[in-house]
Amino acid sequence: MGQPINPRGLHRIFKEVLHHAGLPPHRFTLHHLRHTFATLLLRSKEGPFKVDIRTLQELLVHESLATSSIYPHIDLEQNKQAIETLQFDY
Structure with missing residues (x-):
């Protein structure tokens, strides 16, 4: 088995x-990924990815509900519009 990954290694x-x-790496962060993960889990209408708020609390390791x-x-449509307006410098 390998060594546990540290935050710096995960970031890299x-x-x-x-x-x-x-995708331009300077435009996205692990924090964005964490928020997207949480939002999509709560927005799922059905299936194995639908979670309740308490499960999300455990997954994100939040002390407080x-x-x-x-x-x-978080408004999903607002997020979609924000993503569509991003300007990428390639």
Whole structure:
């Protein structure tokens, strides 16, 4: 078995994956990925990826349910519009 990955190593891998996907690594962060993950889990209408707010709290390792409760208030359409307006410098 290998060694556990540290945050710096995860950050490096994330940036490499973005680069290989043709996305500008400076435009995305692991924090963005974490928020997207949480939002998509709560927005799933059905299937194995649908979770409740308490499960999300556990997945994100939030001490307070109030911290996790911001995610249901995120408007998916607003997020889509924001993504569509991003300007990428290639």
